Amino acid sequence: MFDLIKETPMPEYEGTSFHYVHQGTGMEVFHIRNSNQERCCVFMFNTPSEDSKGVAHILEHTVLCGSRRFPVKDPFSQVLLSSPNTFLNAITFTDKTMYPFASPLKKDFDILFDIYSDAVFDPLLRKQSFYQEGIRSFEGKYDGVVFNEMCGGRSTEDSVVQANLTKEMFCGTPYEFDSGGDPYCIPDLTYEEYLERYRKWYSPSNCRLFLFGDLDTSEYLDKLEERYLNNRQKGEKIIPKSENYLQEQLKPMRVKATCPAGDSRSVVLTWLTSCGSDPLEVLTASVLVDILLGNPGAPLYKAIMESGLGEDLNPLSGTDVDSPVLTFSAGFSHAKEGREDDIEAFLIDQIKGYVRDGLPEDAVKAAIKRLEFKIQEIPGDGLPFGIATCLKAARCWLRGQDPELGVANISRLERLKAKVAQGRYFESWMDRYLLQNDRRCLLTVESDDQYDEKFQASLQEKLEMQRAMGLMASEEDRLAYENFVNTPDSPEALATIERITREDLPRSIKSYHNNLHKLATGARLYTYNVFTRGIVYLSLAFDTKGLSESEKRLLPLLVRAMQMCGTKRLDFTQLSTQIKMLTGSFFMYPSAGADRHHKPVSLVVVKAKMLESDLVDAMDLVAELLTDPDFSDFSRLKASLSDMITEFESGYTYSGNSYAVMNASSIFSATAMESEINMGTAQWFYLSALKKDLEEGETTWKSLSASLTKLWSKVFTQRAMKVHVGSEMDEDKLVQIVSIFADKFKVGKFVRTSSYYRNFKNPTAVGSVDRPIVYTVPSGPAFNALAVHFVRTTEKDYVASALLSSVLSSGYLWNTVRGVNGAYGVESHVDGMEDLFVFSTYRDPGVKQSFKAFREALSQELDEDEIEYAIVTIIGREIRPLSPQSKSSEAFRRMLYGMGSGLYLRRRRLLLQMSRSDLEASAAKIAAVMDKDSSVTIVCGSDMAKKLKSLKTIALPV
Known part of the structure; x- marks a missing residue:
């Protein structure tokens, strides 16, 4: 039984908090109850490390690999198949492990609660799951999802800095150890140690449960009491006090x-x-x-x-x-x-x-x-509000x-x-x-140029030592593991997972109505009425489709320099302080894409949010930044260039799959190539070459400043500008304020589409593309991308391909590329603007196996249930409660790309009518062009690239 020990009004959360303690075990529950429909739950345990074998991390993975009530191999992926959740994860910190989830649908929340509570309190912890998710040493090598993830994690300079700082500053405490696991230490973990640590850490006495939102607390306390706590003895409550x-x-x-x-x-x-x-x-x-x-x-x-x-x-x-x-x-x-x-x-x-x-x-x-x-x-x-509050x-x-x-x-x-x-x-x-x-x-x-070789040698030495000491897994274990991996869950086990069906979901479509006001200056103002608690969300779009290719390459540096160089009145420090004083945030970025009619949408986007009381002063400041920049301080230009290059270096480490996808997609259209020029690998090479030219005197900071000034004068004009405001303000007042704002910009010329778009030719169509291409970083696993260009003739083609990508991501690809091959992540998705079907992997220990899986995925027999689950997942994403900022951003996006509510309603109706034959037809269409109209990009460590000798390899400018 739980006792309520404290009840507190919490006006800033528009609710009340309730703090409970269980009489028998001492388990604590804290619920902030309010009307928020995005209900959140977090099970958390103190898990201070005793070594760097990664047992906390492996437990985080494997408690979600089957439990007493839900004995499937991977309930986590099973529930993902048919859940409209807004957050579903498990996270290992230095000293704690959390199991958070959130959902706007009460029935879905209840299903997730049942699965998560059974996972943490009654997991099966099968040895085969330990091998699959943690560490195994079959066939003369180490493998396992966590092992591979941490090998990838140690391949970055930032991760080495973080690990060494923590180790030195907290030497002699649990914080000196790597809770995620040191790849050299992970192979020392035994299955018996792993089980013992679960028993120590996952006692209900060491559990805290956080709830948030519109929930009846007693319903969940009763479930816990009946299923897990009634006969449990009080265990250790681990409290690592800061002092x-x-x-x-x-x-x-x-x-x-x-x-x-x-x-x-x-x-x-x-x-x-x-x-x-x-x-x-x-x-x-x-x-x-x-x-x-x-x-x-x-x-x-x-x-x-x-x-x-x-x-x-x-x-x-x-x-x-x-x-x-x-x-x-x-x-x-x-x-x-x-x-x-x-x-x-x-x-x-x-x-x-x-x-x-x-x-x-x-x-x-x-x-x-x-x-x-x-x-x-x-x-x-x-993060969902409740999850962020729990942290x-x-x-x-x-x-x-x-x-x-x-x-x-x-x-x-x-x-x-x-x-x-x-x-x-x-x-x-x-x-x-x-x-x-x-x-x-x-x-x-x-x-250290030999860093990776030394590490691999040390692993091989450990492997040989363990083999000599008879510590390797037995042949019996290997056969049992392979049988486990290759045997699907029984129908009886799968039936324990309750599913959300399309009948459980709301039928309504969210609509975003913008009011258009044509200003006397020539600019256009779009207003979107939304409750914001007195905050105004400002979005500006400056049309850049009139720029040449060389200007498009320089544009990202212009945008960054405008944010880092100050104005003629305010130096950079003064400008930064004023931005913080008058806005909640301010940022700019270049954007490239296509609208629903495949016409180019090329922009510089400017976004700011401010209090209504600061609106006039804030917009004056934004206008000054955009109309009167100062590029005369060359040290600030140098800082801007360095800042961007550093972002690419760290971005490739953590999001190499995104860059690989962008690069693979770039060859199919002028707008896709523009994205690569603006934000992808091509921009990184451009910036690195520019930096080299400046260092060697091939160009000067003075000439760069002049080029930026010339480009700026071409972009930021009234005729190129669209203004969007999300607020609850009077529209007449907004028109007046925005008119004064727009009048601060020069009128400029009408924007005409440049020859860049007319001159673009698809390299695959003329046989000139040199693919696959391999970009190398010093070390680490692979990020693989395959983009296939297919012809979409109807909206039904798009809906079928999008649904197919969801089915494959959560089904065949997940089971094969992640479950068997050991990649940390895999997905397929559709780029509806470019008509591309895209496959990608994240921190993948292999290359050939993954591309083989991509090809085979399109010929798999599709399951009716999986199609139903994917429909639920897609619609579930659309029903997530949005913040006023997100609503304003979506209204702005739909305005820019001509995406009306009618289009989304048609897509919803088509989605609900999809059949297996529709998806099979879509898969056949994509498979038919895979060999002749596709593009491959691989990002991987130099050691892995050596095994891909037949492919063109380019070293990234790390």
Whole structure:
């Protein structure tokens, strides 16, 4: 039985919190009950590591591989087949493991609750699942989903920096170990150790359950009591209190480490500061990071960029709010060799200066104003609101404190403002926790050309040692594993998973009505009425389809430079502060695509959000940034270029599949190629070549500045501009404000489509494409992409292909490429604007096996149930509750691409009428052109590329 120990009104969540404790086991439940229809649930356990064998990570994978009530091999993927969930995951942190899910459909939420609760409290933990998801050593090599994932994870410089900082700063505590697993240590984990750790960690006594939204708490407490808690004995409640990890014995240290080959070099200075379970300290550290490092104009960020000690701010700079003791890090990427002494002295001197002279008052005000904005705004983008709220609660709750403390945003903010009002609050904090604090580490990470070879040699040596000691899996285990993998779940097991059907889903389609106002200036204003709690969402689109190809290549740098160079009135630091003071966010980006009639839509998109009370001043600032940029400060241009190149280097590491897909798709149309030019591999090579030319004197910063100015004058005009506003403001007032705003832009010429689009020829059509192509990074698994161009003659063709891609992603591809081949991720999707059917893999240990699976997927016999499940999944995505910002963004997108509600209604009706024969016809059509109208891109480590000798290989400019 659960006892209610606390009930608290929570006006900022428009609800009430209820805190329960189970009498027998001590299990705790915290529910923020309100009218939010996106219901959320998180089961969480403290799982502090005792080694780097990755047992917490492997358990996270395998508790979801079958349980007593749901004995299928992978309930997780089974439920994905027919769930309209908005979030479904399992996450291993340094010291805890979480199992979060969310759904707007009550029936679906209940199904997920049953599956997740049985998974964590009554899993089967089969040895075969341990082999599949964790580690196995059959056929003379190590394999397993977690093992392969962590091999990929260790292939990046950032991951090496993070791992070494945590290891050194928390030496002698559970936090020194890699909870995800060190690939060298994972093979040491035995099945028996794995089972023992489950029994220790997954006791109900060590479980906290977080609920959020429109739910009857008692319904779920009764389920837990009846199924799992009634006869359980009280176990250990693990509480890793922050004060136990203060590491007061530490002295300043210097550490060197190596990472995979590349031309980067990281030097990072990190301090341990205050307790991570104190909400005020978490807020203090977060706001201070925002003040000092929050954007390229922030004082410390700007100083780092202008120091000459390195090329860019290291991406690990900032604070880790989930650490038991908050860290503060600052450092360099591409640091100058042999300058460690100078770097450490420079960073400490900068902090001394801020303590001595005080932080810029307007920067502090702007950071707090931005924080107030976040609290006022109705959330919903990114993580579901309930899941994001749970993460805040967990920082206190899992360390033995009241979960309420972590989610009381307004009271924390008021406490912070009171402290700041007393004067020199942040300066005193820096003096205490940075200058008067010896708990710091200067870490240098350098590339090693032999890094990967050494690692592979060490694994092979371990393999030979385990074989000699008789520690390898037996032949009996191997045969049992292969039989397990190749035997489908029984119909009886599958029948235990309750399904959502199309009859459970709402029939209505969301509509987004924009009102058009033609302004006297020539610009067009579209207004979208939506409840926003007093916030205005502004979107601007500047038509760029009149640009030449060379101008399109330069456009991304122009857009970045406009955000990093300031205006003629405001230098970059002043501009950045004003943006933070007057807006909740501001960003710009180039975009390329095609509308529903396959006509090019080429744009620079500008987005900002602001309080109604700040609208006029904010729009004046946006107009100044767009109409009066200053490119005369060459150091800011250099920073812009370096910033973009650094983003590509890290982006390829974590999202190589996205870049591979973009590159493979680029050959089929001018608009797809434009996306590659703007955001893909082609842009990276362009920027790297430009950087080299500037360094070697082939071009000058002065000529680059002139080129940017010329391009700017061509893009940002009234005739190229569309304005979209999502708000609850009076429309006449908006027309008046936007008219004044638009009048600040020069009229410009009418935009005419450039010859770039007319001159484009599909290389596959003329036989000139050199594919497949392999792009190499220093190390790591593969990201594979195959794009097939097919002819879509009707809307039914699109709907059938989209449904087919969903069926294959969750069925054959998941089972084969992930389950058997060991890739961490795989999917197929349809690019409806370009008529492309796309396959891709993520962190894939193989290449040939995956492309074989892509080909075979189109000839698989389709199951009626899987088709039904996919229909539910697709419609489920469309019923997710959206925030006002998301609604405004969708209304803006539909306006730009001519996507009316009627189109979506037709697609919904076609989707509900789809049959197996429709999908088989679609698969046959795509298969028929796979060999003659397709494109392949592979991104992988150089070692893997050596095995692909017959393919064209190009090294990325890492």
